[in-house]
Amino acid sequence: MQRRNFIRLVGGGVVVAATLPMTACSLSSAFPAQAVEAWKGPQDESDLRRRALAYAITAPNPHNLQPWLVDLRESGVITVLTDPQRVLPQTDPFGRQILIGHGAFLELLVMALAAQGTAAEVALWPQGELGADLKGWDRRPVARLTLKPGGLKDPLFAQVFNRHTPKSDYDPSRTVSADTLSALMASVNDKTLRVGGTVSAPDLPPLRELCWKSAQVEVLTPRTIMESIHLTRVGPAEILKHRDGISLNGLMVRALDALGQFDRNAPPTQGSQAYKAMMGRFEGHSNTSMGFVWLSGKNRRADQINAGRAYVRLQLKATELGVGVHPMSQALQEFPEMAPHYAQAHQLTLKRPVPMTPDDETLQMFCRLGYTGQAVPATPRRPLAAFVRT
Numbered sequence: 580m581q582r583r584n585f586i587r588l589v590g591g592g593v594v595v596a597a598t599l600p601m602t603a604c605s606l607s608s609a610f611p612a613q614a615v616e617a618w619k620g621p622q623d624e625s626d627l628r629r630r631a632l633a634y635a636i637t638a639p640n641p642h643n644l645q646p647w648l649v650d651l652r653e654s655g656v657i658t659v660l661t662d663p664q665r666v667l668p669q670t671d672p673f674g675r676q677i678l679i680g681h682g683a684f685l686e687l688l689v690m691a692l693a694a695q696g697t698a699a700e701v702a703l704w705p706q707g708e709l710g711a712d713l714k715g716w717d718r719r720p721v722a723r724l725t726l727k728p729g730g731l732k733d734p735l736f737a738q739v740f741n742r743h744t745p746k747s748d749y750d751p752s753r754t755v756s757a758d759t760l761s762a763l764m765a766s767v768n769d770k771t772l773r774v775g776g777t778v779s780a781p782d783l784p785p786l787r788e789l790c791w792k793s794a795q796v797e798v799l800t801p802r803t804i805m806e807s808i809h810l811t812r813v814g815p816a817e818i819l820k821h822r823d824g825i826s827l828n829g830l831m832v833r834a835l836d837a838l839g840q841f842d843r844n845a846p847p848t849q850g851s852q853a854y855k856a857m858m859g860r861f862e863g864h865s866n867t868s869m870g871f872v873w874l875s876g877k878n879r880r881a882d883q884i885n886a887g888r889a890y891v892r893l894q895l896k897a898t899e900l901g902v903g904v905h906p907m908s909q910a911l912q913e914f915p916e917m918a919p920h921y922a923q924a925h926q927l928t929l930k931r932p933v934p935m936t937p938d939d940e941t942l943q944m945f946c947r948l949g950y951t952g953q954a955v956p957a958t959p960r961r962p963l964a965a966f967v968r969t
């Protein structure tokens with residue numbers, strides 16, 4: 580069955596008639612309930628390890644690839660592995676960001692075990708680290724968790740299912756206070772990392788400009804924008820099918836898609852509605868950044884994991900405080916066209932040159948701060964069974 584919808588496109592004031600299939604035609608932009616069922620928690624799951632995993636799979640992670648796998652075959656142990664298919668070779672060629680996502684997963688897992696009276700002894704890279712080249716990535720464990728009685732409930736655990744990344748403009752009339760920034764920064768207690776940030780008005784324009792310029796490089800470099808486009812899920816049917824990636828369910832993008840104006844096989848043509856929408860989002864996000872917070876440290880595999888553990892704690896703290904923390908990772912992407920912005924990101928935040936070795940201080944996370952006017956939606960997750968090897 581077909582239904583004709585009249586949709587006003589943002590910006591141009593153009594009214595178009597889009598023919599959307601009725602099956603995909605709930606006019607709500609909310610994600611389908613089944614795609615976001617993970618946020619209801621473990622429900623009636625009785626197994627301790629699976630209950631903990633039900634929390635961990637909500638971890639923040641790049642492009643919502645959910646690259647984690649777990650092996651539960653050894654009793655009293657959880658072995659965390661990476662799925663070598665779920666990587667971002669163009670924008671994250673060394674897997675640094677993917678491993679930050681593993682760190683976030685591990686932190687939530689440890690917290691969820693502790694909340695059930697179970698302590699976890701975490702051994703990172705028990706069979707050696709993954710190499711620099713993604714092509715050589717195999718299923719060697721990222722971490723082996725040995726469980727034993729103990730564990731103290733962490734106050735931030737209460738925020739796990741409230742935590743969502745605000746991928747939207749912030750309210751430009753609401754500043755972020757220095758106290759809020761300090762409280763956020765104090766949530767990082769890993770001595771191997773450094774946390775920095777600013778909410779000072781004179782500091783913001785160059786950092787906003789960095790976000791906007793680096794986003795333009797990602798959009799205008801065909802192979803990097805295609806990486807995002809291939810991971811974009813538009814409308815309820817695609818979102819339900821994949822339950823990962825960049826999920827878009829707004830009416831405008833669904834209309835563009837239905838009208839064939841969102842070509843998944845080529846970068847958006849400059850001047851097209853899809854191009855304007857994509858650029859407009861990045862420009863709005865950049866310009867409404869009301870502060871920034873960043874994490875840095877050495878750049879060995881364990882440092883990347885630890886950065887992820889600290890990052891999710893910081894975002895949970897932000898959730899408790901009601902302030903938005905949104906990574907803008909474009910300037911941190913390690914592909915050649917981004918090099919000038921990568922250098923500038925290190926200069927503006929750490930006042931340091933580009934790191935040359937894994938022991939040099941490296942910017943691991945760079946996030947915009949601010950307040951959204953509305954609730955931030957939960958993003959899809961695949962079902963728990965998809966992650967578990969038994």
Ligand SMILES: Cc1cc2nc3c(=O)[nH]c(=O)nc-3n(C[C@H](O)[C@H](O)[C@H](O)COP(=O)(O)O)c2cc1C
Nearest residue numbers: 639640641642643676679743744906907908909958
């Ligand atoms: C290492 C890392 C880098 C990220 N970079 C970006 C980014 O550049 N832009 C963005 O919108 N979100 C970024 N995110 C947030 C993810 O897109 C987000 O965690 C994921 O879509 C799941 O959504 P949720 O955090 O609301 O559960 C990043 C997250 C991590 C862990």
